[in-house]
Amino acid sequence: MGYILGATGGGVSSMIVGFVGDTITRCHDDGKRDVIILVPNWPTIYQPPEFPTVYKPRSRPAQPQPSRPLFKDKVAGLLIKTAAAVGQAKRKITNAVEVIPWDRFYKQGQDDFMIYEISPTPSIRNNQAAVLAKVVASFYRKPAELRKWGTDTLLTQLPAYRVNFRIVMTPTSVNFYLLLPRDKAGEILRKAEAIYDSGITIAQVQELPKLNAEKTFCTELGYRKHDIFSLDTNASNNYPLPSMLTAVRTLEGDDVAVFDAMLEPSDRMEWLKDAKAAHTLLEKGFIPDNRPATKLLRMIIQGFDKARYEILELTRFTAKQKEALKEWKKEQSAYREAARIRADMTPATKRKQDSDVLKAWLRVAVQSEDKGRAKDAAYTIAGAWKDLSADNELERFDVPAKWTSRYVNAIETRKGFSIRLRPNKVSTEEAGKFFQLPGDTLIQEFPQIQARKVKEVSLPDELQQYDVPGVRIGYVTERGVKRLAQLPLKVMSTEAQKGITQAAINDAICTALFGQGKQGCGKSAGLGTTWAYDMVLAGFTAILIDTADGQVLRDFVNCLPEDYPEEKIHALNFDNKAWAIPTGWEDVYGRSFAGTGGDEELAALEISERITARFVGFINSLSTTGEFSDRMAQYVISAMRAITTRPGWAFLDLELAMVSPAYRKELLSWPEVQAQPDVVRDLLTLQDMAARGAEGQIVNPIMSRLKTLSSTQFLTNLFYQAPKMKVDGKPVLDLRRIMDNPEGGYGHVVVIQASFDAWQEAQATILGFFEDKINFNAFSRIDTDQANRKPVLKWIDEPHKVIKAIEGKLSGTAVEFRKYRVKNLFTGHSIDQMGAAAHALLDGGACISSYKTERESELARFSHTFAPYTNAKDLYAALPDKHVAVNKVRLPSGKDCPAFIADMIAPPKMVKDRSHVWLECAKKYGRPWKEVRDSIQHKRSVYAELDSDWYAKVEDAKEAEKIEKAAARKGGQKTG
Numbered sequence: 001m002g003y004i005l006g007a008t009g010g011g012v013s014s015m016i017v018g019f020v021g022d023t024i025t026r027c028h029d030d031g032k033r034d035v036i037i038l039v040p041n042w043p044t045i046y047q048p049p050e051f052p053t054v055y056k057p058r059s060r061p062a063q064p065q066p067s068r069p070l071f072k073d074k075v076a077g078l079l080i081k082t083a084a085a086v087g088q089a090k091r092k093i094t095n096a097v098e099v100i101p102w103d104r105f106y107k108q109g110q111d112d113f114m115i116y117e118i119s120p121t122p123s124i125r126n127n128q129a130a131v132l133a134k135v136v137a138s139f140y141r142k143p144a145e146l147r148k149w150g151t152d153t154l155l156t157q158l159p160a161y162r163v164n165f166r167i168v169m170t171p172t173s174v175n176f177y178l179l180l181p182r183d184k185a186g187e188i189l190r191k192a193e194a195i196y197d198s199g200i201t202i203a204q205v206q207e208l209p210k211l212n213a214e215k216t217f218c219t220e221l222g223y224r225k226h227d228i229f230s231l232d233t234n235a236s237n238n239y240p241l242p243s244m245l246t247a248v249r250t251l252e253g254d255d256v257a258v259f260d261a262m263l264e265p266s267d268r269m270e271w272l273k274d275a276k277a278a279h280t281l282l283e284k285g286f287i288p289d290n291r292p293a294t295k296l297l298r299m300i301i302q303g304f305d306k307a308r309y310e311i312l313e314l315t316r317f318t319a320k321q322k323e324a325l326k327e328w329k330k331e332q333s334a335y336r337e338a339a340r341i342r343a344d345m346t347p348a349t350k351r352k353q354d355s356d357v358l359k360a361w362l363r364v365a366v367q368s369e370d371k372g373r374a375k376d377a378a379y380t381i382a383g384a385w386k387d388l389s390a391d392n393e394l395e396r397f398d399v400p401a402k403w404t405s406r407y408v409n410a411i412e413t414r415k416g417f418s419i420r421l422r423p424n425k426v427s428t429e430e431a432g433k434f435f436q437l438p439g440d441t442l443i444q445e446f447p448q449i450q451a452r453k454v455k456e457v458s459l460p461d462e463l464q465q466y467d468v469p470g471v472r473i474g475y476v477t478e479r480g481v482k483r484l485a486q487l488p489l490k491v492m493s494t495e496a497q498k499g500i501t502q503a504a505i506n507d508a509i510c511t512a513l514f515g516q517g518k519q520g521c522g523k524s525a526g527l528g529t530t531w532a533y534d535m536v537l538a539g540f541t542a543i544l545i546d547t548a549d550g551q552v553l554r555d556f557v558n559c560l561p562e563d564y565p566e567e568k569i570h571a572l573n574f575d576n577k578a579w580a581i582p583t584g585w586e587d588v589y590g591r592s593f594a595g596t597g598g599d600e601e602l603a604a605l606e607i608s609e610r611i612t613a614r615f616v617g618f619i620n621s622l623s624t625t626g627e628f629s630d631r632m633a634q635y636v637i638s639a640m641r642a643i644t645t646r647p648g649w650a651f652l653d654l655e656l657a658m659v660s661p662a663y664r665k666e667l668l669s670w671p672e673v674q675a676q677p678d679v680v681r682d683l684l685t686l687q688d689m690a691a692r693g694a695e696g697q698i699v700n701p702i703m704s705r706l707k708t709l710s711s712t713q714f715l716t717n718l719f720y721q722a723p724k725m726k727v728d729g730k731p732v733l734d735l736r737r738i739m740d741n742p743e744g745g746y747g748h749v750v751v752i753q754a755s756f757d758a759w760q761e762a763q764a765t766i767l768g769f770f771e772d773k774i775n776f777n778a779f780s781r782i783d784t785d786q787a788n789r790k791p792v793l794k795w796i797d798e799p800h801k802v803i804k805a806i807e808g809k810l811s812g813t814a815v816e817f818r819k820y821r822v823k824n825l826f827t828g829h830s831i832d833q834m835g836a837a838a839h840a841l842l843d844g845g846a847c848i849s850s851y852k853t854e855r856e857s858e859l860a861r862f863s864h865t866f867a868p869y870t871n872a873k874d875l876y877a878a879l880p881d882k883h884v885a886v887n888k889v890r891l892p893s894g895k896d897c898p899a900f901i902a903d904m905i906a907p908p909k910m911v912k913d914r915s916h917v918w919l920e921c922a923k924k925y926g927r928p929w930k931e932v933r934d935s936i937q938h939k940r941s942v943y944a945e946l947d948s949d950w951y952a953k954v955e956d957a958k959e960a961e962k963i964e965k966a967a968a969r970k971g972g973q974k975t976g
Contacts, residue, residue: 122440130432140265243384474902517851662946800833
């Protein structure tokens with residue numbers, strides 16, 4: 001006897017599959033046959049018999065008749081059972097026998113699901129949670145739809161769609177998860193947002209905490225009565241969630257408690273049939289029950305009652321007797337109980353008969369070192385469901401210890417395993433009670449709940465242009481998906497962004513940025529380092545100044561790409577006092593200036609004027625008693641104009657110009673100085689005052705400021721040594737060229753370290769000078785068209801340590817630097833530490849990235865900036881202690897960008913140790929400290945000797961003048 005499994009067609013040839021005993025035969029139109037023989041996997045020599053023919057030609061039909069409907073499903077079931085017993089098969093095709101695995105005939109489809117964490121909000125709504133259950137119920141597929149027939153595998157059994165709502169509790173956290181089929185996840189998530197609150201955060205996670213079966217106690221929940229009876233489905237409350245959350249208070253240490261509700265769509269027609277049968281029993285006086293023993297007992301009782309009632313009916317002849325029998329039946333105790341149940345039936349139970357239902361596995365597992373504590377927590381969670389008792393209630397069934405391992409595995413792998421051997425069948429209204437989320441009251445009562453107190457923000461398209469280089473800000477969770485927020489550095493290519501120019505992008509990039517947050521939050525390693533790293537990779541120079549121990553600088557240098565050219569690293573370690581790095585404005589030398597027309601004399605005058613103005617501003621910034629008086633400024637400017645007419649000057653030259661008559665005499669001999677009559681006049685005035693011993697009233701206040709630069713020998717070595725120049729007259733450290741990066745490729749990296757430990761109060765002087773030096777070179781870019789100025793990043797970490805020395809300069813550059821394409825980036829604990837520069841930054845429209853701060857007030861001042869997060873209290877509570885910040889950025893389009901909370905980018909990992917670069921740069925840009933000290937002392941001593949000669953000559957001249965005057969007076973007396 002043979003069975004035809006099915007016919008296939010539409011390809012090259014049609015095919016008929018037949019099954020006879022232990023043989024499967026496929027017949028093709030061209031007469032060829034494939035025969036598969038199912039044999040036990042015994043270690044015997046198998047001799048294939050003569051294969052019987054499945055299909056014999058007939059006279060009438062050209063093709064065999066197809067199988068009758070649904071018969072292939074029965075045959076498929078037979079194949080599955082046979083596969084389990086046989087284990088392998090041998091196939092003979094064209095006289096060749098081949099052993100093939102059983103997955104060619106049957107395999108179980110993979111349960112492909114995704115895990116999402118739901119972070120509730122205070123405004124959560126639970127009254128429509130049943131709608132979510134209706135969505136799940138709509139995923140029902142008939143058994144035939146779960147069977148996939150193919151050629152590579154004859155039959156694949158697909159898994160039914162299952163949805164898990166899982167609550168995971170630890171002593172410090174309560175998290176809510178949805179486990180969803182991959183191809184249905186989007187539909188459920190969109191519905192969840194509409195039902196609960198559009199502000200909830202739904203984030204995908206890779207895995208959930210694993211349970212140790214040896215330390216876990218498990219129990220499950222099942223109906224006490226028949227499935228037709230419903231629980232309380234009142235949508236106006238969020239029971240049993242409040243009672244269930246109290247379990248978190250019983251947990252200690254590494255305890256983990258899990259409540260898992262797994263729902264699977266059920267056949268509606270089958271449920272209607274079962275429900276109708278149960279209600280029919282109830283009408284007959286029998287209370288339906290799902291337990292097998294009850295069903296058997298009910299059949300026996302029904303048989304006796306039926307025989308008894310038939311006998312009684314046969315003995316009742318008149319209508320009055322029959323009516324009396326009917327009343328007597330109603331008085332029976334079982335009938336009275338059934339009647340009472342029907343009379344008291346709640347509307348939820350009445351609706352359940354016609355409702356969609358779902359199979360529900362309700363499981364509880366608690367892991368703890370203390371078995372007693374694990375059981376208490378499990379019973380607390382299970383007992384909470386008594387809050388829903390109505391016509392039906394959920395009772396607890398403890399899992400035997402020997403089954404715990406299998407039970408825990410079923411929870412983690414989403415298997416439909418139950419010690420009751422059957423799931424509950426719940427209505428969609430009842431299932432809505434499994435999808436409850438905590439609102440404002442519960443979030444406040446249970447701080448362990450990982451809630452989202454602020455809404456999600458949709459990222460503008462301008463921050464999602466990944467086909468161009470950009471500065472990565474962080475990952476923003478939007479509708480359960482993490483998206484990278486990235487500020488573009490180049491012109492974007494998408495149609496929507498084509499109108500945005502490079503100038504507009506540079507404006508956005510070079511807007512000042514302040515990053516604030518408490519210590520250890522990640523603002524330096526995350527925000528600052530990422531900005532510098534991405535800028536350098538895009539070909540832009542980054543200047544990093546660390547006021548702490550320099551670790552940020554060393555880490556940044558070590559994380560640069562493997563192929564990064566080390567000659568582009570300019571490591572200025574002022575803490576290495578063995579190699580003194582000269583500090584001055586020598587960058588201006590060897591530079592051409594617009595408007596000079598190649599006139600060398602005019603260019604030299606331009607250099608002199610610029611340095612003079614820069615120096616006066618810098619020296620004034622060092623004073624605590626106020627700026628130069630007009631008279632003091634007059635002589636300082638004249639001295640600076642004189643000494644800067646030739647390259648190679650240092651602050652030592654200014655000191656000598658103030659105190660050394662011999663040096664002034666030398667200056668007066670220079671043709672460049674003689675060409676400046678006002679400078680000559682002031683120098684001669686100083687000479688005259690020195691000859692009279694009256695220069696102190698002018699020189700002393702000036703020298704008190706200069707002493708700031710020479711208060712120690714090491715400080716003197718920095719400021720008083722001559723600049724280091726190349727043979728072509730250009731400085732070794734050409735900061736302007738470094739900023740412009742004319743050769744292209746990776747951007748340059750300038751790292752500046754001058755710690756407080758090494759320099760104490762002088763730290764502010766050194767870093768204040770470099771701030772001024774950077775400004776000097778930035779403003780010099782005016783000789784280049786704005787479109788040709790490459791963006792440059794200047795990042796100062798912990799600026800509050802030197803803010804007194806730089807706040808005045810920052811007030812002026814906070815806005816202006818954007819035009820010169822220099823970005824000011826500061827990272828500190830609070831913007832209040834920026835002193836006078838804070839208002840300038842905010843008034844100039846500075847961008848803000850705020851991690852969690854020490855005080856809520858430090859966020860509150862930005863409430864208007866951080867819209868839509870205008871509630872500072874909620875925003876402060878929403879930010880964790882580390883690695884997450886709220887960001888306000890400027891868009892290239894000029895449109896307003898809403899503030900967004902992002903998981904900030906982690907710092908790049910170390911690539912290679914470049915510690916040798918620091919010493920190489922010290923030797924390249926500095927000089928040995930003894931050489932510098934001896935050079936300074938030698939120059940001072942030389943002019944000291946010359947001054948002694950000059951003063952001696954002045955005294956001799958005075959003495960000669962006295963003698964001459966005395967002789968003149970004596971001669972006059974004689975004449976008289």
